[in-house]
Amino acid sequence: MLQVSVLRNNPEWVKARLAVKHFKQPELVDEIIKFDDERKSLQVSYDNTQASINAASKEIGKLMGQGKKEEAEAAKAEVANYKVQVSSFLEQLAIVEKQLQETLVQLPNLPAEEVPIGRTPEENVVVREGGDKPNLPADAVPHWDLLDKYKLINFELGNKITGSGFPVYIGKGAKLQRSLIQYFLDYNTAAGYTEYLPPFMVNEASAYATGQLPDKEGQMYHATEDNLYLIPTAEVPVTNIYRDTILKETELPVKMTAYSPCFRREAGSYGKDVRGLNRVHQFEKVEIIQIVQPSKSFEVLDDMVKHVEALLQSLELPYRILRLCGGDMGFASAITYDFEVYSAAQERWLEVSSVSNFESFQSNRMKCRYKDETGKMQLAHTLNGSSLALPRIVACLLENNQAADGIHLPKVLHSYFGNAVIN
Structure with a gap:
């Protein structure tokens, strides 16, 4: 959530930054400032009236002590009138503050200056490439055929148990999945991240704090009876560990990693792009999250x-x-880097990670603050990244490493999987 002070200080600049995200309601900036003006005016009226009540109450005590009963009764009537006004101001304040909050949460985070101007994925900027695209044999096939050939995943069984988009991993497929999860977690903890195993459902406050609500409720599975949401990523529960928390500056950076299943409705997805593991409703992912000082967040983003x-x-x-x-x-990101791996059999790039800096957008929503060296309270900056999402990693490992004698796994997985080849 953006800070009202940012909007007030330079509303036209805010509108210009929102235009980079192609936000269609820049007039909300003016509405927020108007609501904030009303809130401030009502607060002043409330404070002044409350001060009058306090002063009149003291005067009543003096008058009663002096035996001036008639004047004291008049003062009491005046206090009663003030209290009616105070009650009215409180009611109006509650209405205006609700309007302010409901409008403010509709604004997305402002994009950083480094963010390219553009509307579509084709306008994203390639920062760099790495690795070599493999030369596959003439009889190479896409991963969905390999999954069936080596009996790694059964999609039809998932359809029977739950529905489309809920694959069942079997035998070596389950072992490969588990091997990747363990390798990713070991890799992250070796870099100083503390591992967490969070709940896989969150309440409304948690989903709101990280920006899933009210933006992405249509993509989340909702257990309506208990008003709980199945998580779309471990970012949501893990970041919320520090909701309503005041940290010491010496405790920063906070570095966390977590494995979790992820649940996404993916409403509107169809066609060849969703075949096999390209897009599913339940998948596994390992996440990294950092909470840092604002002055260091872009350095941490690069790291x-x-x-x-x-x-x-x-x-x-x-x-x-x-x-x-x-x-x-x-919606919540100030800047995002996507990682894509090349699927040789499909001859296309597949997204496997997003690394984002949210600056103070999430921390303002969830009231995650720290005391700086002067003792002043500051909003922290939050960052997160996929490290990594498994479905498309598995798809590319299978496709790019297929050979006549099986799937040749990279060396780092041999000890985790217990073999160098899936055959």
Whole structure:
């Protein structure tokens, strides 16, 4: 959530930044300032009237002590009138504050200056590429055929148990999945991230704090009876560990990693782009999250990008890093880097990670603050990244490493999987 002070100080600049994200309601900035003006005016009226009540109450005591009963009764009547006014001001304040809050949460985060102007994925900027695209044999097939050939995943069984988009991992498929999760967690904890295993459902306050609500409720599975949401990523519960928390500056940075299943409705997805593991409703992912001082957040962002890049390099996969344009960015993000790996059998790039700096957008919503060296309270900055999402990693590992004698796994996975080849 943006701070009202930012909007008040430079509303036209805010509108210009919102335009980079192609936000269609810039007039909300003016509405927020108007609501804030009303709130301030009502607060002043409330404070002045409350001060009058306090002063009159003291005067009543004096008058009663002096035996001036008639004057004291008149003062009491005046206090009663003030109290009616105070009650009215409180009611009006509650209405205006609600209007202010409901309007404010409709504004997305402002994109950083480095964010490219653009509307579509084709306008994202390729920062760099790495790894070598493999030369596949003539009889190479896409991963969905490999999954069936080696009996790694059964999609039809998932359809029977739950529905489309809920795959069942079997035998070596389940072991590969588990091996990747453990490798990713070990890689992250070796870099100083503390591992968490969070709940896989969150309440409304948690989903609101990280920006899923009210923006993405249509993409989340909702247990309506208990008003709980299945998480779309471990970012949501793990970041909320520090909701309503005041940290010491010496406790920063906070570095956290977590494995979780992720649940996404993916409403409106169809066609060849959703075949096999390209897009599913339940998948596994390992996440990294940092909470840092504002002055260091972009340096940390670069470090997190390099961390994920090195992880992809260790998997020996061809990859590229994109800086997303304003129109392709998420609601809460100030800047996002996407990682894509090359699917040789499908001859296309598949997204496997997003690394984002949210600046103070999430921390303002969830009241995550720290005391700086002067003792002043500051909003922290939050960042997160996929390290990594498994479905498309699995798809590319299978497709890019297929050979006549099986699937040759990268060296870093041999000890985790217990073998060098899936055959």
